[in-house]
Amino acid sequence: MTTPAQDRKLRDPSLNPGDQPYFDACAEGKLLIKKCNDCGQTHHYPRPLCPFCFSDKVEWITTQGTGEIYTYSVTRRGGPVPYCIAYVGLTEGPKMMTNIVDCDLDAIKIGQKVKVVFKKTEGGFSVPMFTPIG
Amino acid sequence: MTINGKAYIVGAYEHPLRKAPNTSVSQLHAECAKGALEDAGLTKDDIDGYFCAGDAPGANVWSMANYMNLKQLRHIDSTDMGGCSYLVHVAHAAEAIALGKCNVALVTLAGRPNSEGSSGTQVRDRGANIPDAPFEMPYSPVTVNLYAMCAMRHMYQYGTTSEQLAWVKVAASHHAQHNPSAMLRNVVTVEEVVNSPMISDPLHRLDCCVVSDGGGAVIVAKPEIARSLKRPLVKITGAGESTKGQMGGNVDLTYSGAVWTGPRAFAEAGVKPSDIKYASIYDSFTITVIMQLEDLGFCKKGEGGKFVADGNLISGVGKLPFNTDGGGLCNNHPANRGGMTKILEAIRQLRGEAHPAVQVKNCDIALAHGTGGALGHRHGSATLIMERE
Numbered sequence: 357m358t359t360p361a362q363d364r365k366l367r368d369p370s371l372n373p374g375d376q377p378y379f380d381a382c383a384e385g386k387l388l389i390k391k392c393n394d395c396g397q398t399h400h401y402p403r404p405l406c407p408f409c410f411s412d413k414v415e416w417i418t419t420q421g422t423g424e425i426y427t428y429s430v431t432r433r434g435g436p437v438p439y440c441i442a443y444v445g446l447t448e449g450p451k452m453m454t455n456i457v458d459c460d461l462d463a464i465k466i467g468q469k470v471k472v473v474f475k476k477t478e479g480g481f482s483v484p485m486f487t488p489i490g
Numbered sequence: 491m492t493i494n495g496k497a498y499i500v501g502a503y504e505h506p507l508r509k510a511p512n513t514s515v516s517q518l519h520a521e522c523a524k525g526a527l528e529d530a531g532l533t534k535d536d537i538d539g540y541f542c543a544g545d546a547p548g549a550n551v552w553s554m555a556n557y558m559n560l561k562q563l564r565h566i567d568s569t570d571m572g573g574c575s576y577l578v579h580v581a582h583a584a585e586a587i588a589l590g591k592c593n594v595a596l597v598t599l600a601g602r603p604n605s606e607g608s609s610g611t612q613v614r615d616r617g618a619n620i621p622d623a624p625f626e627m628p629y630s631p632v633t634v635n636l637y638a639m640c641a642m643r644h645m646y647q648y649g650t651t652s653e654q655l656a657w658v659k660v661a662a663s664h665h666a667q668h669n670p671s672a673m674l675r676n677v678v679t680v681e682e683v684v685n686s687p688m689i690s691d692p693l694h695r696l697d698c699c700v701v702s703d704g705g706g707a708v709i710v711a712k713p714e715i716a717r718s719l720k721r722p723l724v725k726i727t728g729a730g731e732s733t734k735g736q737m738g739g740n741v742d743l744t745y746s747g748a749v750w751t752g753p754r755a756f757a758e759a760g761v762k763p764s765d766i767k768y769a770s771i772y773d774s775f776t777i778t779v780i781m782q783l784e785d786l787g788f789c790k791k792g793e794g795g796k797f798v799a800d801g802n803l804i805s806g807v808g809k810l811p812f813n814t815d816g817g818g819l820c821n822n823h824p825a826n827r828g829g830m831t832k833i834l835e836a837i838r839q840l841r842g843e844a845h846p847a848v849q850v851k852n853c854d855i856a857l858a859h860g861t862g863g864a865l866g867h868r869h870g871s872a873t874l875i876m877e878r879e
Contacts, residue, residue, distance in 0.1 A: 367613065369624035379624075389739075399738040401625035407738035427646070427743055429638035431630070431690040434611020441635045443741050450739025453867070455629045466646045483628040 359461040368479040382482035400450035421472035458487040496588035498716035501530025501709030510703040511605040518600035522707035539565035539592030543575035545825035565592035571870035572862020573827040581729030583710040600705025601825025636866025638690040641777035654795030656683035658776035661803035666816025668845040699818035706830040722841040723879040728759025747871030748785035755873035770832035770858040814848035829860035
């Protein structure tokens, strides 16, 4: 059985103040996360205060855009087309919610290596998704 | 300071409707309040504490307190922890009673998601200013896939199987056959569960709870009042509440907040998991039950699948009778919030008023545990332990 991933309409993110640089970078093909210059830890989703030590000395860093699938689920009912929601553990550490795309949805596995690709939402935002490599 | 012995559940009521297209949500709340008061033998004007959550019209106490014309209120609490709010409310009511802030507390829940066409595969609008929403909503997280991701990881990490998950539903269906109000009364087999349509891998349709209208209410009162009434005495002995999220990106979907609320509740009640004769465990999905049983200490982490297999949750068959009303998987899930009905069946068991076919013998200590939100991103947990006196 194969279930090819299909493009689907993606909801626009409703941005809060502070979120714009992340989506601007996505539009340039870069995935950013935040790193704290006090405790040294990276986090996601991005915040202006470090969620580990509450320092405000956080900065954007550009990730390699690679990681591995921590968990996933292919939702087969309810939507116009099947889609795969997942958490991907980035090479830099944090796990992020995402979709796995551009692949056979029935062949996705936990532990699979993935790389970032960017997909457009209905309103033209670029959002990071991942596709298996190797 | 403890709530152990400071308050009793004196009234309880479950709304009989599962589909209520012509009954307003406020009417459902009020009918549940009326039913619980009549069960207790109290009147509306005895209520001096009122608790409700996001399912109440307006998402706080104003509309319903006004609708029911509650005139004596001196303690109010609209804590919203999603589906487990009502377990939190009972604990908070016990705290308020212990402090003398109120004597008779009413907790209500009601809603009509069945009539309103709600589904666990719908993307729900989350409103403005939610910090995580821009980083999640484009990916279409829905109730069922958020739990499915927990199940997928549990299978990967611990070897849990679809057949083990199915046993949770099988047990619930064995109980539901005796409940005339239950939405799904047919006994199902493991094969029927694993052969039902796949909704979101690895959760099949029969791994999911029902969507129902309805509601419920409980009355919590101070000991002197409880002893003056004619109903069996159900004492609140311990409680715990907590939340768990994505921990800055250190996401771990293998456990729930029950790892914190369980030990707190057991310590306050002075009992241990092996003392529990009956457990109401939130069953939004079959995986929810397995994870929470592990986290509460009924079995070791990762062994929940083995624990629930072979009918171990069936009353009269297994070691831990659970959700003897049929639970959310078969009976009802009013307002998409199952915490109230978890309390209600625990009360029936402690009073000896469960259906004779599922009544646990000598049921003197019961636990009710709930989850709110979704285990796959952010959730609340609440545990309540009660004793028959």
